[in-house]
Amino acid sequence: MAIVTMFSVPQRSVMQTPAFFISRDSGDSLVEQIVTAVANRIDDKLLRTGARMPSIRQFADEQSVSRFTVVEAYDRLVAKGYLESRRGAGFFVRERASMLNPSPATPLLIPGTQQLDVVWLVRNMFRQLPPQKMPGSGVLPHDWLDGELVANGLRAISRLNQNLLLHYGTQQGFLPLRQQLQLKLAELEIAAAPEQIVMTSGVTQALDLVAREFTQPGDTIFVDDPAWFLMFGSFAILGAKVIGIPRLHDGPDVAKLAELAAIHKPKLYIINSVMHNPTSTSLSAAKAFQVLKTAEQHDFMIVEDDIYCDMHPGPAVQPATRISALDQLSRVIYLGGFSKTLAANLRVGFIATSPELAVRLADRKMLSTLTTTEIGERVVYKILSEGHFRKHVDRIRVKLDSVRDDITKRLEQLGMKVDYRTPAGMFLWTETGTDTNRLTEKAMEQGFLLAPGSLFSPHQTPSTKMRINIAAMSDPGVWEFLKKELR
Amino acid sequence: MAIVTMFSVPQRSVMQTPAFFISRDSGDSLVEQIVTAVANRIDDKLLRTGARMPSIRQFADEQSVSRFTVVEAYDRLVAKGYLESRRGAGFFVRERASMLNPSPATPLLIPGTQQLDVVWLVRNMFRQLPPQKMPGSGVLPHDWLDGELVANGLRAISRLNQNLLLHYGTQQGFLPLRQQLQLKLAELEIAAAPEQIVMTSGVTQALDLVAREFTQPGDTIFVDDPAWFLMFGSFAILGAKVIGIPRLHDGPDVAKLAELAAIHKPKLYIINSVMHNPTSTSLSAAKAFQVLKTAEQHDFMIVEDDIYCDMHPGPAVQPATRISALDQLSRVIYLGGFSKTLAANLRVGFIATSPELAVRLADRKMLSTLTTTEIGERVVYKILSEGHFRKHVDRIRVKLDSVRDDITKRLEQLGMKVDYRTPAGMFLWTETGTDTNRLTEKAMEQGFLLAPGSLFSPHQTPSTKMRINIAAMSDPGVWEFLKKELR
Structure with missing residues (x-):
């Protein structure tokens, strides 16, 4: 049954006519009802800017609700910007006009007249x-x-020892996840101990860190042509010269690669060996070998971006050779992540490389963004280790x-x-x-x-x-x- | 009551002696018991590398468990690196020796003989x-x-429409949080519309983005002396020259600031105006004004790192003036975050600046790390908007x-x-x-x-x-x- 309380308003209070009602069985909590009622009065200008609210005790007594309820409601009204708390003086209706102007709506798509870039x-x-x-x-x-998979992971993490959530993660990222990645890489014939793996905020951060480690402004980076567009911008902003190596059905045009390497002396070659974006082609064994030999001859590093790894159906369906499997993380830096298969919002990617370079790249990561979020890393760990992935x-x-x-x-x-x-x-x-x-x-x-x-x-x-x-x-x-x- | 099933092992199976037991009320699920039993056998070399496991049907029939149970157990064994699945051929005991060597334990603290840096x-x-x-x-x-506060936030998010978790966040970060930050900044007399706010992976990323936007190698950045050590490394790695301005009880030594600005022509001055790290001092109004005037005269930008904002008890206890409040985000870029007060692992920081610069810094962020994680941003939003903060x-x-x-x-x-x-x-x-x-x-x-x-x-x-x-x-x-x- 509804118990309806009519707010009786004393002379000195700001809670002026029209009186408002709190229903104890409206489905909304008392706190929510007070918040809504006060907010509506402020929006309707029935409570003027700068007016002092009744004290918590006064409001509670007058409206026959607990002080706790009023404290909670006032706090939410502060958080929503309706009230402000002045230390020692109480709660006041705040100025909202200047800052609550709706921001200009962003157009759904930027007009087509501007140049595509x-x-x-x-x-x-x-x-x-x-x-x-x-x-x-x-x-x-x-x-x-599979949103349920990710949501389950978050729920499980919220039930852990909560102290785990509070502090920074560790320098190279959540160790049990790096141990899982060791297993995952071993399936691809790439041997990488956990200390060779550095967690990053997606492959994007991995590319940024590697490019900053190996290039100075003016240096050349090779990419596939065509290739993932975002990195062109990432490298351009570092002052690097970006040059494309034509991509064929089984990997890059290696004659062209050698020719351009001799001319431009690149520091890095970024390649999707497997499930190349945008062509969905993969490297043949012969091409993988030739690319690695060319890199050795012209002394550049290969960055093997394997973000589409898990889309690959196995060599029986499409032959695919990872250069990292040939080279074992000496001249090749391997990148992977879970944005395409699990959830981009987790921001979980990683670098696998030599132990020395792992330390340097982890230091560099710390100086750019400190640690990565262990929350996302624990979700991915749970999904991998329980066999769902x-x-x-x-x-x-x-x-x-x-x-x-x-x-x-x-x-x-x-x-x-x-x-x-x-x-x-x-x-x-x-x-x-x-x-x-x-x-x-x-x-x-x-x-x-x-x-x-x-x-x-x-x-x-x-x-x-x-x-x-x-x-x-x-x-x-x-x-x-x-x-x-x-x- | 315990129902104990003894595994009977046919001739051709790898599940050889000693037989193992599954208990239906051991507290462990059937899946867990199978996983443990098989893993122990592999660890004990009772199952040899390369051996073929019974098919899922065969295992289920022999052991009187459901096929679902076996699929689940095999999947977990694959995830743990005990088995491998060969497409179309079944499950096999995998080579573990090379990759499961324990990694060398990292020493607890790096020996004191090396130079502190x-x-x-x-x-x-x-x-x-x-x-x-x-x-x-x-x-x-x-x-x-308060770990409970963060854990509650994660639980609430796991109950949302799960699609929200799957994709990238938006370029500038979760809009409702930016609206809350607008309110928070308004309390500090800083007017910033949501489109002037860019979420970052902590203040560390904010500093990295701003420094990359405003400096070239060889340029000078002013910092307080003493100041937060990590940024010295961040700026050094960009090739910037870092020069300290002596910090006094009420802010920097402004005479020295003017003198050094004339000599070094800095691009940026990074300052903790309020609750300076490490001295816990704050800027007087007069100092704030003088710093801003000096920045105008010598045409450098001020980056006001306000990470300790919420530790400040209010001007009645310690006078404190934010330069952003004087300048309104024209020459001053304001940085804030929640790593010190909520949880560093959420990685939630932000930049407040002019609308034009907000777009440029957000673009730069996308090219370095793509979007920030909306998961952390939603947790912070919930805590702010519900008045808990x-x-x-x-x-x-x-x-x-x-x-x-x-x-x-x-x-x-x-x-x-x-x-x-x-x-x-x-x-x-x-x-x-x-x-x-x-x-x-x-x-x-x-x-x-x-x-x-x-x-x-x-x-x-x-x-x-x-x-x-x-x-x-x-x-x-x-x-x-x-x-x-x-x-």
């Missing part, structure tokens, strides 16, 4: 568009991932396999050509026959995000290529758009 | 010493913080106040002098009358971590000063050590 796509990738509107996205849609990535691969051929066929029916027709991965690298910058601008006007070929070019050369995320092609509007534009 | 203290700060052994620590011990930091201040005078008196009885005797903060900046590098090396031998004055000097000048964390002085051994060494 790396920063443009990066910004748009992180807008909150529905995933089915983003065939250009680099991540799987929500419903392809393998099943989860198996399911993702099965699901990708179930749509790849159909999407390829439908794209071909629109006149597009799929390069390399690989039997695995989440990306198709397509030839559209039209300028994909222009196509992307048109798509933007309709609220779709595409990934034009120019973005994957180290020099942003306009292109007729386009990357398609096969997990994000479920929206009929995308197909209608492509049909209309490509006919 | 920034990297040394940073590494030792992140070793897992008991907090009462670390009077040199820069954070509060576990029991001064103010009460929590009030409690910390009361507790610090309850020990400060007593610890000061006891240090003085040992012949130490406490500079500035400020009425607030967690640090005392002390004069020991002895070389504190030497003192720190001796303390190390006994397993204590001290913070010698040299670390807070931009040039690591040996010093008789030492920073004391008053929350970490509960161990009698620390007092005995100091008594013995300082007599």
Whole structure:
């Protein structure tokens, strides 16, 4: 039964007419009701800025609620910006006008008239568009991932000894996770003790740390062409010269690699050996060997970015050789992470390298961002160590396999050509026959995000290529758009 | 009642003698018992490397357990590195020798013979010493913080729409938290709309981003002298020249600041205006004005690192003026965070600056580490918006106040002098009358971590000063050590 208390308001109080009601069975707590009632009065200007609120005791007595309830309600009103607490003087209605002006709405997509560039796509990738509107996205849609797995991990961590949550993590990252990664790398024939592994805030931080360790402004970094666009920006901001090595169906053009290495004397070559973004191709054993030999001859380091590792179905389906497996982390630095398969928001990536370099890169990480968050690392550890991860990535691969051929066929029916027709991965690298910058601008006007070929070019050369995320092609509007534009 | 199943082992199976037992009421799940039993057999070499495990069906039928149980157990054994799954061929006992060699144990403290430097203290700060052994620590011990608050936040987040956990956060960070920070800054008379705030991975990342935005190798950065040691390393690694401005009881020596600015033409001046680390002093209004005027005259930016903001008891107890409040984020960049008051492991810090610079720094952040983790940001949001934060930091201040005078008196009885005797903060900046590098090396031998004055000097000048964390002085051994060494 409802017990309704009418607020009686004494002469001196600011709680003036109209009186408000608290219901003890409205479903809202007393605290919430007081917060709402006071906030509404302030919003409606019934309580003026600077007015003094009744003391906690006075409010509690007058309204027949506990002082605890009033303290709680006032605190929330302070946190929400309605009241301010002046030490020793009580609570006052605060000035809200200047700071609560709504901030100008960010446009959903930045207008197409401006030049497409790396920063443009990066910004748009992180807008909150529905995933089915983003065939250009680099991540799987929500419903392809497993939020329950991550939520369970967080719940388990919240039940741990809570002291574990309070302080910094350790310099190289959560040791049990590094031990799990040792096992994971051993499956790829890469031997890495836990002290050779440094946890990072995703592969992005790993690349930033390695590039800062090995290059000075003016130095050259080789990348694949095409390759992941974000790193072009990361390296450009360091003052590095970025040069692309043409990517073929089984790895880089090694003749070109040797020729360009002789000219430019690069410090680093960043490569996706397996499940290359955007082509979904992988390195043949011969190519892996040749790349490593070229690196030795011209004395540059190889950074093997294996973020798509778990999308790979095994060598029986697609041959794939990791250069790290040949070299055993001497000239090759291996990078991995869980943003593509578990949850980008955990921000868990890692570097595997020689013990000496691991210490140097961990020092460098500490000086840039201190430790990484052990919370995310404990979630990943739990998922790996309990055996959920393998099943989860198996399911993702099965699901990708179930749509790849159909999407390829439908794209071909629109006149597009799929390069390399690989039997695995989440990306198709397509030839559209039209300028994909222009196509992307048109798509933007309709609220779709595409990934034009120019973005994957180290020099942003306009292109007729386009990357398609096969997990994000479920929206009929995308197909209608492509049909209309490509006919 | 116990139902005990004896594993019967057919000829062809690898599950050879001695047979093992599964108990249905041992407290361990069937899965756990199978995992333990198989793992023990492998550890004991009863199952040899390369041996094929029974198929899931065979194992389940033989042992009268469900196939689901066996799948689960095999998956965990794979995750633990005992088995490997070969696609289409089944499960095999894997080679473990090479990779399971225990890694060499890291020594608890790096030997005292090597020169003390920034990297040394940073590494030792992140070793897992008991907090009462670390009077040199820069954070509060576990029991001064509130693990329950953070754990509750994680639990609440795990109950959200799980899709929120899966993807990247947004470019500038979780909007509702930035709105809360707008309110928090307004209380400090700093007007910052949410689009002027960029979330970072702690103040450390904020400093790294700002320094990379404003300096080239060879440029000069001013810091306080003494000041937070980690940033000396961060700036040195960027190739910046770091110069210290002497810190007095009410802020920097402004005559010296003007003189050095004319000579060195710095790009940035990093300052703790409030609750300066390590002296716990704060800026007077006059000093704040003079610093800002000097910055205008010599055209450098001020970076106001306000990480100890919430340790400040209010201007009635200690006058304190933030330069950001005078300047309103035009020439001053404001930094804040929650590593000192909530939990360092959340990695939540922020930059407040002009709208234009906010966009540039957010772009720069994306190119270094992509987005920050929305998980930590949502936890902080919940704690702020529900009004818990103010009460929590009030409690910390009361507790610090309850020990400060007593610890000061006891240090003085040992012949130490406490500079500035400020009425607030967690640090005392002390004069020991002895070389504190030497003192720190001796303390190390006994397993204590001290913070010698040299670390807070931009040039690591040996010093008789030492920073004391008053929350970490509960161990009698620390007092005995100091008594013995300082007599």
